[in-house]
Amino acid sequence: xxxxxxxxxxxxxxxxxxxxxxxxxxxxxxxxxxxxxxxxxxxxxxxxxxxxxxxxxxxxxxxxxxxxxxxxxxxxxxxxxxxxxxxxxxxxxxxxxxxxxxxxxxxxxxxxxxxxxxxxxxxxxxxxxxxxxxxxxxxxxxxxxxxxxxxxxxxxxxxxxxxxxxxxxxxxxxxxxxxxxxxxxxxxxxxxxxxxxxxxxxxxxxxxxxxxxxxxxxxxxxxxxxxxxxxxxxxxxxxxxxxxxxxxxxxxxxxxxxxxxxxxxxxxxxxxxxxxxxxxxxxxxxxxxxxxxxxxxxxxx
Amino acid sequence: xxxxxxxxxxxxxxxxxxxxxxxxxxxxxxxxxxxxxxxxxxxxxxxxxxxxxxxxxxxxxxxxxxxxxxxxxxxxxxxxxxxxxxxxxx
Numbered sequence: 001x002x003x004x005x006x007x008x009x010x011x012x013x014x015x016x017x018x019x020x021x022x023x024x025x026x027x028x029x030x031x032x033x034x035x036x037x038x039x040x041x042x043x044x045x046x047x048x049x050x051x052x053x054x055x056x057x058x059x060x061x062x063x064x065x066x067x068x069x070x071x072x073x074x075x076x077x078x079x080x081x082x083x084x085x086x087x088x089x090x091x092x093x094x095x096x097x098x099x100x101x102x103x104x105x106x107x108x109x110x111x112x113x114x115x116x117x118x119x120x121x122x123x124x125x126x127x128x129x130x131x132x133x134x135x136x137x138x139x140x141x142x143x144x145x146x147x148x149x150x151x152x153x154x155x156x157x158x159x160x161x162x163x164x165x166x167x168x169x170x171x172x173x174x175x176x177x178x179x180x181x182x183x184x185x186x187x188x189x190x191x192x193x194x195x196x197x198x199x200x201x202x203x204x205x206x207x208x209x210x211x212x213x214x215x216x217x218x219x220x221x222x223x224x225x226x227x228x229x230x231x232x233x234x235x236x237x238x239x240x241x242x243x244x245x246x247x248x249x250x251x252x253x254x255x256x257x258x259x260x261x262x263x264x265x266x267x268x269x270x271x272x273x274x275x276x277x278x279x280x281x282x283x284x285x286x287x288x289x290x291x292x293x294x295x296x297x298x299x300x301x
Numbered sequence: 302x303x304x305x306x307x308x309x310x311x312x313x314x315x316x317x318x319x320x321x322x323x324x325x326x327x328x329x330x331x332x333x334x335x336x337x338x339x340x341x342x343x344x345x346x347x348x349x350x351x352x353x354x355x356x357x358x359x360x361x362x363x364x365x366x367x368x369x370x371x372x373x374x375x376x377x378x379x380x381x382x383x384x385x386x387x388x389x390x391x
Contacts, residue, residue, distance in 0.1 A: 014317070017318075020369060058313065061314045213371075
């Protein structure tokens with residue numbers, strides 16, 4: 001599939017409240033293209049609740065319901081049950097939450113919905129911080145990263161949501177990145193026709209939160225995959241397949257780039273380079289990623 | 302547009318819900334149609350959907366809503382889009 005094959009229809013309307021260079025709207029456009037107009041979206045408190053713009057107008061041409069922070073998956077379960085009772089089985093129900101609403105606050109509702117076998121798609125766009133409320137640390141923030149609540153760098157490693165989701169043994173789960181729109185589109189298309197709970201996580205580098213220039217959003221996404229900090233894979237009925245660049249890294253056909261190539265362009269890691277290079281902490285990040293790939297190879301190759 | 306008679310608050314889709322966001326722009330992307338190879342990378346990566354794709358895969362930039370992030374210029378492989386400071390005298 002090439003970019004040319006993606007549909008021309010647009011359900012995202014220009015003139016929203018998103019920051020310039022926002023990865024969430026970039027991902028939303030592809031999600032709308034893949035799922036089509038017959039979709040209902042549930043949005044908890046996250047950047048997207050702001051991007052929607054102010055009442056009485058909205059920038060999304062798709063029915064969207066706003067709900068409390070922890071209740072994205074619970075709300076989606078309710079909407080899906082309502083449609084089921086009315087006999088409207090052709091509507092795709094999508095819960096669209098940020099990493100705060102997935103990793104930390106919404107994990108209980110999400111786990112419950114996956115366990116109940118709710119027929120919906122849960123999409124998490126992961127920008128590794130609570131960027132909507134002003135860059136606080138979340139469970140997805142990597143080790144050493146600056147946020148307003150971890151001023152000298154986070155001292156813990158991020159959790160692996162992909163593996164937590166896999167433990168629910170759902171029909172379809174995937175990890176994608178905004179820098180690879182064809183891959184994301186293909187995964188969404190595949191998810192659309194499967195019955196049961198489906199989970200897709202999208203890596204979304206946030207310019208104001210990660211402190212990099214707004215034109216570099218796509219480049220940061222590409223680098224995240226090339227350095228191995230983020231893996232592109234999909235899980236269908238417990239069978240894990242790696243895609244694209246991550247497949248080559250997994251099979252050892254290409255070496256993953258050193259993590260320094262990625263983090264030195266981000267202001268949130270600046271304290272690791274200035275005034276003195278903090279070799280110990282950079283190595284800790286590198287080792288953590290090495291361990292992650294080691295685990296992947298042992299389990300899925 | 303269909304209006305719904307319900308008790309809850311409903312917002313309706315509208316172009317430019319936050320006003321004409323083009324005035325946020327500092328750098329203006331300028332497309333050179335002769336250099337363009339119609340790869341559509343700018344169209345798919347534009348976060349604001351302001352790059353319109355035509356039937357023949359040629360593109361145009363909607364300056365009324367373009368926020369000037371510069372992603373289109375960054376992802377263009379043939380450098381057909383350049384950034385120019387707004388209000389610069391020619």
